[in-house]
Amino acid sequence: SAVISQKPSRDICQRGTSLTIQCQVDSQVTMMFWYRQQPGQSLTLIATANQGSEATYESGFVIDKFPISRPNLTFSTLTVSNMSPEDSSIYLCSVPSPSSGAYNEQFFGPGTRLTVL
Amino acid sequence: AQSVTQPDIHITVSEGASLELRCNYSYGATPYLFWYVQSPGQGLQLLLKYFSGDTLVQGIKGFEAEFKRSQSSFNLRKPSVHWSDAAEYFCAVEVLTFGTGTRLTIIP
Numbered sequence: 001s002a003v004i005s006q007k008p009s010r011d012i013c014q015r016g017t018s019l020t021i022q023c024q025v026d027s028q029v030t031m032m033f034w035y036r037q038q039p040g041q042s043l044t045l046i047a048t049a050n051q052g053s054e055a056t057y058e059s060g061f062v063i064d065k066f067p068i069s070r071p072n073l074t075f076s077t078l079t080v081s082n083m084s085p086e087d088s089s090i091y092l093c094s095v096p097s098p099s100s101g102a103y104n105e106q107f108f109g110p111g112t113r114l115t116v117l
Numbered sequence: 118a119q120s121v122t123q124p125d126i127h128i129t130v131s132e133g134a135s136l137e138l139r140c141n142y143s144y145g146a147t148p149y150l151f152w153y154v155q156s157p158g159q160g161l162q163l164l165l166k167y168f169s170g171d172t173l174v175q176g177i178k179g180f181e182a183e184f185k186r187s188q189s190s191f192n193l194r195k196p197s198v199h200w201s202d203a204a205e206y207f208c209a210v211e212v213l214t215f216g217t218g219t220r221l222t223i224i225p
Binding site for chain 1: 159
């Protein structure tokens with residue numbers, strides 16, 4: 001299994017500002033995923049972060065709004081830029097099971113609950 | 118395109134009663150299927166998964182799920198729920214596509 005921590009656990013931000021969310025894994029992983037979970041809705045994949053290359057964004061998400069860094073195999077950050085109230089969500093990072101390759105069950109961080117006023 | 122449907126947004130069950138949460142998927146072949154649970158303030162935890170073979174899979178916390186190809190379903194069951202089972206449950210297909218979730222409330 002993998003143990004994942006996220007910082008901050010929650011934050012309240014003003015419109016127009018940016019917030020950087022950190023995700024730390026206790027083992028080296030090639031892929032890390034970032035999700036958004038809007039109130040009352042399911043998880044939506046934002047992007048896949050690979051170490052040493054640009055993140056791959058899903059339809060509807062762009063790098064200017066959600067820049068991602070992946071400086072090493074245990075760490076990633078997601079920035080929510082120029083925030084608006086519509087960005088209020090839980091943001092989760094996840095990694096695939098280390099024992100079974102890229103696409104298998106995932107381990108999730110506890111999430112970052114963001115409220116934008 | 119692949120998709121997952123969880124028809125029940127919210128289910129209320131008495132403690133000790135049986136439970137079935139529905140999940141239907143759309144996918145071109147036999148998919149990898151997962152059930153996750155999200156307790157309040159927690160991340161998602163894998164309950165069980167189906168890749169191939171026996172269509173009835175056992176998971177943690179006494180949960181099981183049955184894959185039915187003819188119905189494109191992967192319903193989650195538990196014979197007797199406990200108050201600690203109150204949470205949000207998500208079905209997922211092929212790892213990255215999640216259903217909208219079913220919130221489970223347990224009443225005494």
